Amino acid sequence: MVENAKPQRNLLVWLAFAYVAFVIYGSLVPLDFHPRPLREAWESFERIPYLELGIGSRADWVANILLFVPLAYLWLGALWPNRRPVAGVLVSIWVLFVCIVLSVAIEFTQIFFPPRTVSVNDILAEALGAAIGVVLWWVTGRRVVAWLGAWSDAHGRASKVERFLHIYLALVFGYSVLPLDLTISAVEVYHKWQEGKVLLVPFSAVYASGAQRAYALLADVAIWIPAAFLWQLSSPRPLRRVVLYVMACAAAIEVAQLFVYSRVTSTTDVLAAACGAAIGALLARRLRPDVDDHRPSRSAGSGGVSVLLWLIGVAGWMIVLMVVFWYPFNFSNDWGFVHGRVAALKRVPFVAYYYGTEFRAVTEVFHKTGFFFPLGALLAIGAVGIRRRFPVPAVLLHLASALVIAGAAAGIEAGQLFLPGKNADTTDWLLETLGGAAGYSTLWILGSAWRGGRGNCGPNRDAEREPAPPNARMSRR
Numbered sequence: 001m002v003e004n005a006k007p008q009r010n011l012l013v014w015l016a017f018a019y020v021a022f023v024i025y026g027s028l029v030p031l032d033f034h035p036r037p038l039r040e041a042w043e044s045f046e047r048i049p050y051l052e053l054g055i056g057s058r059a060d061w062v063a064n065i066l067l068f069v070p071l072a073y074l075w076l077g078a079l080w081p082n083r084r085p086v087a088g089v090l091v092s093i094w095v096l097f098v099c100i101v102l103s104v105a106i107e108f109t110q111i112f113f114p115p116r117t118v119s120v121n122d123i124l125a126e127a128l129g130a131a132i133g134v135v136l137w138w139v140t141g142r143r144v145v146a147w148l149g150a151w152s153d154a155h156g157r158a159s160k161v162e163r164f165l166h167i168y169l170a171l172v173f174g175y176s177v178l179p180l181d182l183t184i185s186a187v188e189v190y191h192k193w194q195e196g197k198v199l200l201v202p203f204s205a206v207y208a209s210g211a212q213r214a215y216a217l218l219a220d221v222a223i224w225i226p227a228a229f230l231w232q233l234s235s236p237r238p239l240r241r242v243v244l245y246v247m248a249c250a251a252a253i254e255v256a257q258l259f260v261y262s263r264v265t266s267t268t269d270v271l272a273a274a275c276g277a278a279i280g281a282l283l284a285r286r287l288r289p290d291v292d293d294h295r296p297s298r299s300a301g302s303g304g305v306s307v308l309l310w311l312i313g314v315a316g317w318m319i320v321l322m323v324v325f326w327y328p329f330n331f332s333n334d335w336g337f338v339h340g341r342v343a344a345l346k347r348v349p350f351v352a353y354y355y356g357t358e359f360r361a362v363t364e365v366f367h368k369t370g371f372f373f374p375l376g377a378l379l380a381i382g383a384v385g386i387r388r389r390f391p392v393p394a395v396l397l398h399l400a401s402a403l404v405i406a407g408a409a410a411g412i413e414a415g416q417l418f419l420p421g422k423n424a425d426t427t428d429w430l431l432e433t434l435g436g437a438a439g440y441s442t443l444w445i446l447g448s449a450w451r452g453g454r455g456n457c458g459p460n461r462d463a464e465r466e467p468a469p470p471n472a473r474m475s476r477r
Contacts, residue, residue, distance in 0.1 A: 008148045009078060016074035020102075023071060027106045028113050030351040041111045048107070050120040062180035063358045064125035065132065072099050072133030077141055092134045099130035164442060165230040169249065172223065175366060176253040179359030181261045188261055198258065199266040211327065220272035221279070224250065228280030233446075239281045246277035262359070310385070314378050321412055324371055331418040341417045341424055349427045368428050369435030376405055376439025383440075384447035398440075405436030 076095045081087040103126035110116035150159070183189065192198055199205055207213040224246050232242050250273030257263040332338070353361040383397040409432035416422035 065129040068129030072130040221276040224276030225280040228277035232284035368431035372435035373439035376436035380443030
């Protein structure tokens, strides 16, 4: 652990407790408790099977491994001693032991919560995941703590943008290799080719409708807009270089997906990434402060135009949300149907995500949070603009934006109550609200860094008011 790392350690402690709660809750959903005698439960636990894993079960095996990697990693980081290698070994052994005990306890508890599946495979996978987490901390722990500490030291816009870029690319790459049904078998890769999961001809994928095709293409483009935006904003680069960087990342993902059996490798995604990169880079060049230094001062009327464009952007994205979440707009006014949908809102949080694959659950999480992220970002842009012009307390801006985000999410879910093909859920409302909050927080932090760093974050308005030096005055005479 690096020196003066107490804030980072406290953060790791909170993250570790939160992740333990996530592991336990996620392992017991849908919380359908069935009491049974303890002796009978233990006898049943002693007979838990070892399941033979095929290609379809490989993703579950890897998911259980990955579930315990962050658990051991976070707890080892929270308990890691300073400058004591021997103590570090002892703490590592202790963390690994506790993680294995927790895994066994969860599997035993699942006997009381059908339809959860109890197997030796889960315990072995989770123990392996905990061991990987311990090793990863030994390899990367010091650098991660330094990276976390750099957030508080990074006052400039560029340094914060780079960190957001790292996080975003990690999420994109991580999601792109799900559901982790990995293969290195040439035979299985050939089967993928035969099943039409390797598309070398652009735009050759077959969709059920034109609307689905348009949605898929737009989604592939939109995924790379934030990456290019952050890449261009972090430092001035030629637009073509940013586009090439993004295309290289997209191509690397497509190559990696060749070895994920259920994913489709397509050259179309690389071309879509190029379009998204161009859009994101152009937006960043439009907003980059060091470019603004060389622009003529804006007229008084340009402020009204900016406000109008911002309002159009917020209203336009609201329309996008309604199209995405309400299409095909086949609303039903049957009260019996609506009453049943309202009753379903009482379900346990995330229970709907249990009945399906892990990949489907993660996809839905990104779908809900991702579409509300731009709404929060737009609200943050407006809040930063208001903060620059008027002495409005930041807490009021945060509260107003939170109400707008939560209200928009509630409106979307309320509309889905009347749509037979949709599922209104309080979990979705929570995810959408969190997605909007994440977008708001990200742009607010970047906006604060933008204002705070005089050297590399924009023109110094105070310097503009300073009197010109004497030699400059003489040169004008």
